[in-house]
Structures are given as structure tokens and as C-alpha cells.
Amino acid sequence: MSQLSYVSKQVKDLKPSGIRRFFDLAAQMEDVISLGVGEPDFVTPWNFIEQSFHALEQGYTSYTENAGMIELRREISAYLNRNYYLMYDPSEQVIVSVGASQAIDLALRAVIDPGDEVIVVEPSFVAYVPTVKLAGGIPVTIQTKAENAFKLKPEEIEEAITPKTKAILLCNPNNPTGTFLLQEELEPLASVIKKHDLLVLSDEIYAELTYDDDYTSFPSITGMKERTILISGFSKAFAMTGWRLGYAAGPAELIAAMVKIHQYTMMCAPTMAQHAALEALKNGRQSVKDMFESYKQRRNFIVSSLNEIGLTCPHPGGAFYAFPSIEATGLTSNEFAEHLLQEEQVAVVPGNVFGANGEGYIRCSYATSIKQLDEAMKRMKRFVEKRM
Amino acid sequence: MKGIEVELLKLIENNANLEVEKIAKLLGKSIDEIQELIDRLEKKKVILGYSTLIDWAKVLDVEEVTAMVDVKVTPARGVGFDKVAERIYRFPEVKAVYLMSGAYDLSVSVKGNTMTEIGHFISEKLSTLDSVLSTTTHFVLKRYKHDGIILQDSDEDDKRIVVSP
Numbered sequence: 001m002s003q004l005s006y007v008s009k010q011v012k013d014l015k016p017s018g019i020r021r022f023f024d025l026a027a028q029m030e031d032v033i034s035l036g037v038g039e040p041d042f043v044t045p046w047n048f049i050e051q052s053f054h055a056l057e058q059g060y061t062s063y064t065e066n067a068g069m070i071e072l073r074r075e076i077s078a079y080l081n082r083n084y085y086l087m088y089d090p091s092e093q094v095i096v097s098v099g100a101s102q103a104i105d106l107a108l109r110a111v112i113d114p115g116d117e118v119i120v121v122e123p124s125f126v127a128y129v130p131t132v133k134l135a136g137g138i139p140v141t142i143q144t145k146a147e148n149a150f151k152l153k154p155e156e157i158e159e160a161i162t163p164k165t166k167a168i169l170l171c172n173p174n175n176p177t178g179t180f181l182l183q184e185e186l187e188p189l190a191s192v193i194k195k196h197d198l199l200v201l202s203d204e205i206y207a208e209l210t211y212d213d214d215y216t217s218f219p220s221i222t223g224m225k226e227r228t229i230l231i232s233g234f235s236k237a238f239a240m241t242g243w244r245l246g247y248a249a250g251p252a253e254l255i256a257a258m259v260k261i262h263q264y265t266m267m268c269a270p271t272m273a274q275h276a277a278l279e280a281l282k283n284g285r286q287s288v289k290d291m292f293e294s295y296k297q298r299r300n301f302i303v304s305s306l307n308e309i310g311l312t313c314p315h316p317g318g319a320f321y322a323f324p325s326i327e328a329t330g331l332t333s334n335e336f337a338e339h340l341l342q343e344e345q346v347a348v349v350p351g352n353v354f355g356a357n358g359e360g361y362i363r364c365s366y367a368t369s370i371k372q373l374d375e376a377m378k379r380m381k382r383f384v385e386k387r388m
Numbered sequence: 389m390k391g392i393e394v395e396l397l398k399l400i401e402n403n404a405n406l407e408v409e410k411i412a413k414l415l416g417k418s419i420d421e422i423q424e425l426i427d428r429l430e431k432k433k434v435i436l437g438y439s440t441l442i443d444w445a446k447v448l449d450v451e452e453v454t455a456m457v458d459v460k461v462t463p464a465r466g467v468g469f470d471k472v473a474e475r476i477y478r479f480p481e482v483k484a485v486y487l488m489s490g491a492y493d494l495s496v497s498v499k500g501n502t503m504t505e506i507g508h509f510i511s512e513k514l515s516t517l518d519s520v521l522s523t524t525t526h527f528v529l530k531r532y533k534h535d536g537i538i539l540q541d542s543d544e545d546d547k548r549i550v551v552s553p
Contacts, residue, residue, distance in 0.1 A: 023551040036551035126553045175553075293395065297414035304413050347550055368546075374410065 014133065017126050018353030022337065026347040033376045035364040036347040038175065040239040040320070042367075044276070045287035048240065051279035052272045060271050066263040067255075068096025068247070069274050075281040076247050084207075084217035086225070092252040095259055096269045096277075100205045100233035100246035101127060103258075104169075107201050107229045107248060108135040110257035116166040121152050122355025123323075125175045125203070132169075140165070143357040146325070149314050150177040150357075154188040161192075167199040170218060173206045176354045176363035177323040178299075178316025183216035190221045200228040205246070208237030208288060210318040211296045219250075229254055236320075237288050238280045243273040295320050298366040298373060305377040306364070309384050320367040323351065327360050329387040336362055344379035392417070396425060397434070402536075404438040443539050445531070454483075454499050454528040455506050457514065458492040460521040469493060472519045481509050492524070503527065 004012070019036075026032055067073065073090035080086040088094055097103040104127070112118065112135045120128045122141045132139040142160050144150045157168065170189075173180040181189075193200060202218035219228040233246025246269075248258060262268075299316065306313040306324045313324035326336045333350035340346050351358030366373060395415055400406055412422045429435045444452045461472045469487050476496055477485040484497040496514070500506040506525075515523045531539050 017553065019551055019553050023549065026550040032550060034546075034548075034550045037548050038552045039548055041546065041548070293398075297395070297399070300416040301410070301413045304416075349551060370406075370410070370414070 010133065014130050019126055019349060022347070022349060022353075025338070026341055029341065029345060032341070032345045032347050033368070033372050033379070034347040035366070035368060035373075035376055036349045037365050037367060038321075039241040040236065040291065040367050041369060042239040042291050044239050044243070045280075045284060047283055047287075048238070048276040048280045052276040055275035056272055060275060062271065064096075064268045064271050064274060066268055067094070067259050068269055069271075069278070072096055072274050072278050072281075073247075075278055076249070079281050080217070080230070080249060084215070084220055086217060086220055086230070086249070088249040089252070093255050094247060094249045095255050095262065096274060097233070097246045097248060097262065098266060098269050099235060099244040100203065100231050101131075102244075102262075102266065103229075103231045103233070103246045103248040104128070104201065104203065105131050105135070106258040106261050107231065107250075107254070108132055108137065108167075109261055110254060111167060111199055112137040113166075115164060117162060117164040118166060119157065119160050119168040119198075121168075121170065121174075123150065123174075123176050123351060123358035123361075124169075124355055125171060126353060128169050128171075137166070138164070141355060143355065144179075146357070146360075150174070150179045150323070151181060151185060152189060154192045157189060157192045161196050161198075165196065165198060167201055168193065169201045169203065171203040171205075172218065173210055173316075173318025175206065175319055176321050176349070176351065176358065178319045178321045180210050180213070180317025180319075182213055183221070186216055186218060186221055190218075190224050193227070194223050198227070200224065202228050202230050204230055204232045205236050206319040207232065209292060209295055209320060211292075211299060212315075212317055215318075226251055229258075234277050234280055237291070238277075238284060239287075239291060240273075240276065240280065243270070243276055245269055245273045245277050295367065298368075298370060301370065302364060302366040302373055302377070305373075306380075309377070309381045310388055311362075311380075311384065320365055322364045322366060323358075323361050324364065325360055326362055329384055331387065333359055333362055340380065340383050344383050346376050346379050346383075393425065393429065393434075396422065397429070400435075400438075404440070441535060441537055443531075445539075451501055452499065453501065453503050453506055454497060454531075455510075456526045456528065457496040457498055457510060458488075458524040458526075459494040459496055459514070460492045460523075461494060461517075462519045462521060463493075464519065472517065475517055475519075476514065479509070479513060481506075 073094040076094050077088045077090040108131055114136045116137045117140045118132045118137045120139045120141050122143055129139045140160050142156045144152050207215050219225040219230050229248050229250035231248045234240040302322050303313050303315055310328050311324035313322050316322055333352045337348050337350040349363040351361030408422050409419055412419045444450055463469050464471050473485055481498050483499050486495045488495050498506050
């Protein structure tokens with residue numbers, strides 16, 4: 001008897017992440033420079049870590065409230081107000097989650113009835129489609145176009161909408177493309193969303209990492225706050241991936257629904273991580289600013305290097321990813337990534353794992369030291385020159 | 389000062405070894421623009437020099453001793469502490485001089501090959517100056533962090549997994 005028969009049909013049918021396969025390949029090799037990492041290269045700032053030590057020493061080792069420590073929710077609310085002019089009541093409109101990932105899962109499970117459709121904008125973070133499916137929904141993908149620099153257009157939403165559409169998942173700035181939509185690009189999307197009465201799950205985990213223009217949080221657009229669940233967390237800008245701490249803010253009824261699931265399935269986010277996050281919001285601004293400046297410089301560096309090599313790459317406005325076209329090499333995304341790894345020991349992620357329209361592209365994370373980036377670019381140059 | 393100048397200075401403050409070409413790419417400027425900017429900052433004495441931070445404790449045949457000396461002095465009319473400070477900082481053994489608030493006036497960092505050598509300098513040169521009232525000498529036993537750089541060997545390896553979403 002195979003134990004596989006115990007595994008649910010839904011899980012059996014889920015496609016394994018394309019990233020996973022690539023990880024296995026890269027993990028076996030030595031001297032790999034990885035541009036495949038979706039997290040900061042910085043260690044968490046010391047004062048956040050030290051505050052967590054202190055909390056542990058003080059005996060803060062028990063559960064917190066389901067929705068998270070009220071002090072932390074107050075700080076999150078104040079932070080959203082300070083940065084994005086948003087007003088959320090910390091007692092009813094904010095929930096602290098185990099990473100932004102769990103907040104996405106909670107939000108989807110809180111709103112999806114079987115058969116509801118959720119629009120996912122590809123190329124996208126690899127977890128959206130499976131999470132929608134696991135919540136019982138049907139993901140409907142939009143393939144944004146390279147000629148629009150992968151920017152979502154209102155007519156593309158119109159085309160994807162059916163009577164069953166319940167929600168749309170937006171990620172701005174976007175992983176993997178680094179595409180960053182400005183207020184004037186978001187407003188036409190908001191009109192369509194309002195017209196069709198959709199709910200928005202707005203993943204704003206990279207909001208702090210936008211380099212050239214001001215960031216507009218989606219719920220701050222007129223008429224959007226009452227139909228948006230804002231999702232973010234501490235992983236990226238605060239360099240806290242391993243702490244697993246995120247949050248969501250939105251209308252009280254929706255947050256209450258998320259808390260209901262959270263209290264039965266997770267109880268609360270880790271207490272020591274909540275204490276570190278509290279310190280991050282209170283005294284972390286300078287650290288965030290320093291890391292931001294460094295990412296910005298490295299973005300300039302990698303984008304100009306990629307273009308010099310002949311891998312056309314538009315200027316990504318946010319996050320820490322460059323998404324160059326590899327068309328000039330005549331290789332597929334998978335071939336490019338695999339051969340590059342084998343020949344030059346540089347790991348990148350093939351663009352097609354983020355959606356069909358990611359084919360012909362690769363994702364390069366520039367969250368790595370200048371020295372490593374420089375070496376990676378030299379190796380990639382050698383690799384590309386052989387093929388052009 | 390303009391944002392770009394501050395950005396450039398911060399970059400080379402942390403790594404004087406960075407090539408102009410790389411700085412230009414990092415800051416999104418042309419090589420000529422960056423070279424011009426550096427020349428200007430050197431001329432204006434904003435950039436004073438390019439030094440290398442060395443952990444001499446690891447170089448076996450070189451002995452080096454550092455002392456921090458708290459110096460109480462009598463300031464002079466018209467020139468305050470500046471004149472006596474100059475008398476002190478002109479000595480090549482003196483690596484740093486700061487005017488301090490609090491219990492003493494000048495903090496003087498002195499470098500030598502041996503403790504005897506430093507002792508000699510303090511007793512013969514420093515404390516015999518007319519305006520010096522007293523000195524308190526503290527020898528450095530171990531350097532943990534210097535100018536923002538941690539000198540301990542620690543495991544700085546990248547602990548991230550190779551590929552992640």
C-alpha cells in the first residue's frame with residue numbers, strides 16, 4: 001500500500017514549486033554565488049535582536065492575544081499612518097501574523113467560498129496560486145505584458161472578471177519583476193475594481209523598498225480602504241525573514257474573520273518575534289534607511305551591468321529584484337538558469353516559475369554584497385558572450 | 389552638501405578601495421562625473437586621505453601599544469585649548485587628540501612599540517608641557533571594534549538558503 005493514497009487529492013494536484021527543484025540543484029554545488037535569494041543579505045539589526053533577548057529574559061515566553069500584542073498593533077497602526085496616511089484602529093482592524101504569507105492565507109480563507117475566483121497577476125510570487133487553491137478558490141491569472149514593463153492595466157482586469165470573481169491579489173512593488181505602480185497607474189485599476197465590487201488583497205511587503213518615486217498604499221486611494229486588506233510584514237525592509245512576522249490591516253469584519261481562523265490554527269504569532277518587531281517600529285528607522293540606500297545602489301549597479309552584458313533590463317522601481325530578458329541568448333529560462341549554474345556557479349531563478357509570461361526572463365536578486373554582485377556579473381558576462 | 393556627495397562619501401568611507409567605475413555604476417552617474425566629484429572633495433579637504441584598517445595584533449613580528457591619555461590643561465587667553473592641543477598633536481606618536489567635556493580636557497591617543505616607549509613620551513614630553521596640569525594613562529589591552537569595524541573573527545558566512553521565493 002502506498003502512503004500517497006492518504007494524501008488529499010487537492011494537495012496531490014498542486015504543482016511543486018519550480019523554485020524547489022532549482023534549490024536542490026544549487027544546494028549540491030560549491031562556490032555558488034546566489035542571486036536566487038528572495039530575502040535580504042543583511043542580518044537583522046542588532047537592537048531588534050537584543051530587544052528580543054531582553055523580552056525572553058523578562059519571561060515573555062507565553063502566548064499573546066490572538067491578534068497580536070496590542071502595543072505592537074498600535075505601533076503598526078501608527079507606522080501605517082506615518083508612512084501612508086492610513087487610519088486603522090489597532091484594536092479591531094489590525095492582525096499580527098506569522099509572516100505576510102500567513103496573512104495572505106488567512107485573508108484568502110476568510111473570504112473564499114468554494115468556486116470563487118481570485119485574480120492573480122503574473123509573473124507573481126509563487127505562493128499566490130497554490131494558496132488560492134488550498135483555500136478552495138479558483139485562481140484566474142492575468143499575464144501582464146513585457147511591452148508594458150509588466151504593469152497591470154485596467155482593461156486586463158476587465159477581461160479577467162467573470163460573475164464568480166470575488167477578489168484580486170495585487171503585489172506592489174512586484175516580486176519577481178520589481179515593477180512599481182504609481183498612484184496614477186493604480187487609480188484606473190481602482191475604478192475597475194470598484195465598478196465590479198471586488199475585494200483587494202494588497203501585498204505591500206516591498207513598499208519600503210521603492211527607489212525613485214513616492215509610494216501609494218492601495219487602501220489610501222479614495223474608495224479602496226473599505227474593500228482592501230493590506231498585507232505586509234517585517235521580512236524585507238526590516239531584514240527579519242526568519243522571525244516570521246507579518247500583519248494585515250483592513251475593515252474590522254474582515255480582520256475579525258481572519259482572527260477567527262488564526263485563533264484555531266495558529267493561536268498567535270511568536271512572542272519573541274513580536275517584541276523584536278516592536279523595537280523595529282519604534283527604533284528601526286535609521287537601519288531601514290541605511291539598508292534602503294544600499295539596495296538602491298546595488299539596483300543601479302546590477303541594472304546597468306545586465307544591460308551592458310546584453311540582457312535587456314528595464315529599471316525596476318522597487319523590491320530587490322531585476323528581471324532581465326534573456327531572449328538574446330536564444331535559451332529558455334530553464335536552460336539559461338541551469339547552464340549558468342553548471343558553467344559559472346551563479347544561481348538565478350528562471351522567470352517561468354512565476355508564471356507563463358515569465359518565460360524568456362530570469363529573476364536576479366540584488367540583495368547580495370557589491371563584491372559578490374560584481375563577480376556574478378563577470379561570470380554572467382562570460383556566459384552570455386559565448387552565446388551571442 | 390548635495391545628496392549624491394553624501395552618498396559617495398559614505399560609500400568610500402566604508403571602502404576606500406572601491407574603483408571609480410563601480411562607484412559610478414552604484415550611484416547611477418558617469419565615471420567622469422564621479423572622478424570630478426572626488427577631485428573636488430579632495431581639493432576642498434572633505435576627503436583627507438585613504439587609509440587601510442589593519443589588525444596589527446595578527447601581524448606577529450610587529451608589536452604595537454596604544455594608550456589613551458586623559459590630559460588636564462590650562463587654557464591660554466585668546467587661543468583657548470587650541471594652542472596646547474597643537475603642541476600635543478604635532479608629535480608623531482600622537483594619533484588622535486580630542487577636546488572633551490567632563491572631568492578632563494584633552495583625550496590623547498598615543499601609539500608606540502612598547503609600554504616603555506609610551507611611558508617615556510608621556511613623562512618626558514607630554515606631562516612636562518607648561519600648560520599640562522596632569523595626565524592619566526590607560527593602556528589598550530584588546531581592540532574589539534575600531535571605527536565601526538568589528539575586529540573579532542566571527543562567522544560572517546551567508547546563512548541564507550541558496551534559492552528562495
